Amino acid sequence: MNQLAMTPFILVTLAAAFIAMLVLVPVVRAFAIRVGLVDNPDAERKLHDRPIALAGGLAVFIATGIAFLVGIAYESGWAEFGKMTELSSRWFVLLGASSAILIVGLIDDKWALRGRQKLLAQCVIAMIVVGSGTVMRSVSLFGFEIPLGIFAIPVSVLWLLLAINALNLLDGADGMATTVGAFVCGGLALLSASSGHSASTVIAATALCGALLGFLVFNRPPATIFLGDAGSMMIGLMVGVLAMWCSLKESAVVVAAPVAILVLPLFDSTAAIIRRWMTGRSMYATDRGHLHHLLNEKFGPNGMLLVVAGLCTLSSTIAVLSVRFNQDWLILLGAVAVLGFLVLTRTFGHSECRLLLGRLYHFAHSFAVRPKDCETSKHLRSVQIQGDGCWEPVWEPLVEFAKRHDLAKVQIDANMAWLHEGYHATWQSVRLPEKSVQSVVRIPLFATRPGEDESVPIGKVEVIANSSHESLAQLSYFLEHAEELQAQVSYLVDNLGKKNAASRKKATAVKTAAKSNELVVGSEEVEAVHTS
Template sequence: MSFSLAIAILAASCVTCVLLIIVLRPLLQRYALARPNARSSHVIPTPQGGGVAVIVTTIAVAVISGAIIALTFDVAFFALLISTVCLAAVGAFDDLRPMPVLPRFTLQALTVALILATLPEQFHLVKSIPLWGERAILLLGGLWFVNLVNFMDGLDWMTVAEIVPISIALGVFGLFGVLPPAPTLLAVALCGAVIGFAFFNRPVAKLFLGDVGSLPIGLLVGWCLLHLAGSGHLVAAALLPLYYLADATITLLRRLLNGERVWIAHRTHFYQRATDNGFSVLQVVTEVFVLNVVLAVLATLILFTTSPYAPPLALAAGIGCVALMLMRFSRRRS
């Protein structure tokens, strides 16, 4: 895929998402208001469901772009599209009428399992682990990633600050042939759609993604990162979402150790604690965005550096940067 085509896809996706949101917004304001709860950072009811436009745009632009360049999509790609639509439906139902935990996680696990079932047998990331064992780990990891964006989507522009740097990095990797064409198309289309959504989600947000958007976005990004890892760049694939992984995982473990019911809404993620500690919403998302750009640069250095020391050094640097950010968010501003 050429640079000019990538820019065209990005622009088309951005414009399409904006137009879809303009059309859907009156319906969302009427039927899909998110009322403040224990997890919320907003204080007045705000329409959610902007993720419908993001997901529809991403899928449509990616498929049409693939058809224009005569790209042949495999079974795994169509399994991804089916799983994405199913997850969006689960999220939409949960937005309108909260779904019990067990059926929600069961349906999410089934969508991830469908994708893994269509991966070729030769897709094996770590040869020292039996294939069945690796697929079991990927199932748990995929389920966690599906919920990752949802858990972290608690501030205006937070998802934008995460997804835009990651998807741009994936698009650049694809331009240089590091990432296969299909995930590259998806990453670029998703980036454009999220940028379009950002116009309506800027602080103070007039529109939220909702589970209808956050769940399938987690699946799409996870699928792209899986293919990056499958291309021999496991460390780079871990670096790109490292902040989200660290914040959400540490918070989950801390709540489990405290005996809390982890499926109940809360405001104890590091980025949420930052706003309680004197950071403005814009300060938090700006710092997260800058951190994600740094992680993307570190991942890029790994891909285009031949030194065997580059991956461990970049990973150590990324972990250090994320740790500093988490500690900074945990302390009250003077």
């Protein structure tokens, strides 16, 4: 279909979705509050300070469906409304899969499922979608077509899981996932239109984009309703499926274009995986190291959304232009520009890159070490993942102890989400002893959060030595002095807490002063009006 001819029903679809959201959100918000479907704040990682209604995803789902029907009806002619029943079966599969993941998300929002339970449900739903025919048989990357063969189904399922969780991980700050989702869907709609795909695919992406723009009215800072896991996972699934449909070229999927459009959520997910894997944390561990946390800390709530909107606009525009003019190198340029801005300005991803590059450097260096020097040659790396705490008084004595007693490895990992503080350091031999002959000691580290009496775990210290009478005596000595280590950590955390409290107090004073100035200016303006 001609791109110019698409303009009217695109605008109609956008308007229908936006208006539907303005009507639906107040109703859904009142329902969520009535049934107790709210997100309560915590002292660890959530940014809001009061209970906020969830179930925004339900409103997005309904509004997207309404706008899709309106767009299809308008495109096919109102008199031929029955044409909508001729939609291919893949649309009904997407409807069923979206409904299923929405229900799973609502259950999780209300009763909190375990991470593995959600992942299992996501896998089943993704496999149903792929089993219905939405499969990457081959991928086209920079002009080269790569057949996937027996890996077609696993790769397709993995792509959908990445999309689902990428949007879900971003949904941690007011308007963040909504803004990214709206720009991503807008980019997919333009990509589909530029590639000459069916009107239904363009309408679906446009409908979801319009619904998210309407939701942003209520979800922008300070938000009065959240998407919840139900909304973020449902949007992620739809985006993942539409990205596959929008980038089809003959029998292949053009990977570069949709990946470029989804570069921000995919980068956030990749960074989270690297951060947790490299530090030995659980993949389900929570922290304040995500893109929205760091952007909010650096630019503030509204500045965060402006930065995200600008980066998404850049990546989506370049992806669409690359397809329009068949210049794949533009996609690489756009992705490098977006990621380079985030990493080089140390806004996001810098610590994860240091962790990864450090691991790669040590791995490459190990090939140059002679066998007899493997036990004596050591690797040392320390990364301030977040914050600016001075960890040297804690870390340096550990390294000195390891050197003095010829240990194989000592490692510390700490994560205090409520302080935006994270630290990871490792000192180890190039070749560790075989696991069967290792003596391992792991000591949990604790700290007390403000306003709480009980200590909470914030990380661990791990020590590895060869199994021998001498090493066992050394580890016993280390355990005897573990309380001294804990005291040092507690002292550091207490100082960080006082510094953080002082910063918050100063920020509150600045906001109060700004509001007072606004009131004074406002009263002067009113007085001037009365005088005149």
